[in-house]
Amino acid sequence: MTDHRTAEAASVPGGASGTAGGDYLPIAEHGLIGDLRTAALVGTDGRINWFCAPRFDSPSIFGSLLDARDGGHWHLGPVGEVAKRQQYYFPDTNILMTRMLTGDGIVEIQDFMPLRAEGDQGHRQRLVRRVVAVRGSARMRTVVAPRMNYGRDPHKAESQPHGVRFTSEALDVSLQASVTLHTEDQDAVGEFDLAEGQSALFVLESTAPTHAEPAVDLVDAQAAEELFRSTVRFWRQWLSRSTYTGRWREMVHRSALTLKLLTHEPTGAIVAAPTLGLPEQVGGERNWDYRYVWIRDAAFSLHALLRLGFTREAEAFIGWLTRCLRGARDDGQVPLRVLYSIDGDAELPEQLLDHWEGYRGSAPVRVGNGAAGQLQLDIYGELFDAVYLFNKHGDGISHESWTDLCSLLDWLLEHWDGPDAGIWETRAGRQRHTYSRVMCWVAVERMIRMARQRGLPGDLGRWTAERDKIYHQIMEQGWSEKDQTFVQRLSGDPEQPPESILDASLLVLPMVKFLSPKDPRFRSTVRAIGEGLVTDSLVFRYDPKVSPDGLDGTEGTFSICSFWWVEALARTGRTDEARVALEKMFTYANHLGLYAEQIGMTGEHLGNFPQAFTHLALISAATGLDGFLG
Template identity: 90%
Template sequence: MNEDRGRAAADGTASEGYLPIAEHGLIGDLRTAALVGTDGRINWFCAPRFDSPSIFGALLDARDGGHWHLSPVGDVATRQQYYFPDTNILMTRMLTENGIVEIQDFMPIRAEGDRDHRQRLVRRVVSVRGSARIRTVIAPRMNYGRDPHKVEPQPHGVRFTSEALDISLQASVVLHAEDQDAVGEFDLTEGQSVLFVLESTAPTRAEPSIDLVDAQAAEELFGATVRFWRQWLGQSTYTGRWREMVHRSALTLKLLTHEPTGAIVAAPTLGLPEQVGGERNWDYRYVWIRDAAFSLHALLRLGFTREAQAFISWLTDCLRGARDGDHVPLRVLYSIDGSAELPEQVLDHWEGYRGSAPVRVGNGAADQLQLDIYGELFDAIYLFNKHGDGISHESWMDLCTILDWLLEHWDSPDAGIWETRAGQQRHTYSRVMCWVAVERMIRMARQRGLPGDLGRWMAERDKIYHQIMEQGWSAQDQTFVQRLSGDPEEPPESILDASLLVMPMVKFLSPKDPRFRSTVDAIGASLVTDSLVFRYDPKLSPDGLDGTEGTFSICSFWWVEALARTGQVDAARVALEKMFTYANHLGLYAEQIGMTGEHLGNFPQAFTHLALISAATSLDGFMG
């Protein structure tokens, strides 16, 4: 960041031009996604994949990031957004003094077997009532704003050309080039509409494959997109009390799925801060083994076995790398295509969301050791083996290879589930999930008669269990704690961690166990505020970063489950209903919730939505 922009961030002026994170909706095509603000601006869009460089990046730099503005000229009294029922088609309504304008945003889904499909972002603006003058500004900034481009007029729009990417924009109105942008103004009377279709491709002179400025062609694409989402959602087996929130979370998880590979990304964004003005800004457009495993679990609970099978296929390739001699069987995260090389770099020419620098691309956590991922992964595979098609012989042998490695390394310090950057520690949650990994392998071997050294596996499982109970339990404070003591005779530090709420969920302890009940009480007294749950207290457990963070939404949904499992069903229901009030207007959640209810961190977050599904389905069961 240069000196002038640093001063702007410090005095608050850098917030100009930024919508709150929660004031966005998400659209996508199972390859990438875009964030659309309630003001009609597309502030984030990468193509052709989630982890491609951005085309529109105003979310992270309002001045130089690039955007697509589409809105009535003049004052807008009210702005509202909703999803077309049971779809991921976003409708943005704007009420002016002269009428009502609606913007329909969606990305068509590639039909199975369609080899001619092109990636498109469709925007249709309609005058619902009265009349309106509409202005649009299409201002792409390629490669995170680093690559120059040219603007060339076309018969039905414009083309933006750069070294690495071409963008063809068709429109049913005339657009004019202004510097690097395309601009248009037009009048709409009641019932009239205007179409825009953006296609991104590798550099080519080819014309778009279909003239979508034709109203009938666009309507057919709209209808096909509606049918896709409704047919997909129709597979859900959920019939519980919170259908709307659960199904919106399922639709969001599906949007975060890269269909060609089966990978599930943690979020479609990068750099959104955990504290406005702070440095906790990460790139989440990758596949975290932990997040994806939890997502698989959530989708299986709703009956979406096809997505589970696709992810298992993607995962098989990662497992094969372990069997082929990778120095560590699994990395914490991978790119969509399975690469573990994700070097972290800083986009120092961008100021960050509301001055929250640095803006990081890539993620250094890829090189961390996080032992808990083995438990989450093996638990998901266990469930898939139980409720899905079952795993193959080759996959079982891959798992055995990984388990052999884990049995030699489970007692190592690691970075833990929260990916701290303060050095490795002996995390209790990591030990619990190592226990889960070994225990699930024993279960699968017994259930299917699969080969394995059960005697060794059971001995190591029991060692892990006893270590947790002896070194992860504070007799003085009557709670499990974040880190193990260095010696069985020494009491551990009295640091609470909300990840320990999952102990009964993974069947490590009974929810009726007095040790778990007292841990829930301790977490409730120290880390919970109005159903919102902090991960841990950074003052007691420094994580190597400056600043603070908000409450972590996945922990808040874990809190709901913990209350329900310990018999506090009414309190669990109240906590769940409170959490629903913290969703944005579309039912979406960022990673964290701040002091005044603002959304913080990358958005929307798969971790949060899968935890919502788990909490709601579990609480349904307890309520009968």
């Protein structure tokens, strides 16, 4: 297991040739950079093998993460063997430093995307790479091999005085460099020598096809240095707003910086992850596109950011949400959709990129997400809880937002007692999920609280009656007297016991104030989940063999559930165990403190990376446990 600052990897060739499972770094061997509009993954081997522009959900320019042969990449590294590779973030920033140790010296690659400063008009999207010979000398090689539109669109490469311009029908990419580049088979290639203290600069800028303005004058190195310094200032000024001073400051702040990277600044949207298609099981079919806004994930993210004092991000997300709700009301799109595009579009048809082999042969590779059409009743509770917290700790919601929420609640009060796809978005048909019922209760309860606290109008008599009806149904039909645990699905009849299927989502019952953590029913549920779903602090969300989810194959442990486990232990008074579980979870982070969606049998990261869901749960678990430890 690596520590949080160093990763070692075997030498990986700079080219993109490979076969399924061949030329692919482990998912965890990557860092993330971004500009609050899109993001790129940079491997410990110096390759950028995932980059979509100009937005998170745009087609990829570099996609070798999902097809090493035909996906496209940008390699930068020493010629010859590399003895050791290390990555770290420049302190308190999202600037990624990759250091490579060779027989002749040490080189450092600095990767970042400049941010738009307050007061600037417009934003120029640039990906900057600066490589420095820290000690000794190095012969370096770079290969810039874009493959536009997920590798489906042809492009032309044209040499220019200070670089290469790649042109395609929908997008142009301008690459400027301080070293000489030439074109080979529509790629840009260059080799150059660096003596100790020398550096080389590269700036890639994606533009509309008619845009011809140069990215930056790289003849003057001071321009690139100022970009670096301004990026450092941006991230440090942003992080300085954090109110967290607890025991796990480094991990909490890295998670906060990661959540910020997943924010689309122009709209206030928060995406679930910057990637698509990374498998929950290598070689399996559980490969999804996460570059969208899940109401659930974004609501939890808002909660986590509010806990750290980042109210501006919460306010921006509420603004995005208000626009979505207005569109749903105007277009008759009720109920609230499970996920939206960055712009609030609810139509995200799932398509296959069948020309790509997938990460290590994990096909199919899907773009779009069919879950957008699912009914998931839990999202109302997560959404209303987030709005309640914003109303309590932020500036408060507007009259228009309250009206929209009341309309959503009216629909929910008519439909809560029905089956849905559940929090885990199973594809085995709708079921009567206990967690969904709990979150329906949360939705009604939070609306009652807000109405009473601010004197807002609402049918409190009806709301209270329905809230109590939901509560009694959960306690009567979601509880297994035989196994002394809450279970995944409600029984169809109050007189019939429910199936004894465990679900880790039920660890949140006291977190949403449905039950006291001292309640015997919750304590015994924690015991049952500990015995049935937990292994070395890692938690499975459920057992697909016991509860089929409509998909083939298996999956790893679900990292958000592992952090929920920490909170559940802490709330039930098992603080020593909670602290050990949290520290164990930290060992499963990658060398930069980042997490994918899941952890596999041997500790490998699985699923899309990095995942907002996991990082927000880390923040919640760490800050919560801090409070219990005092």
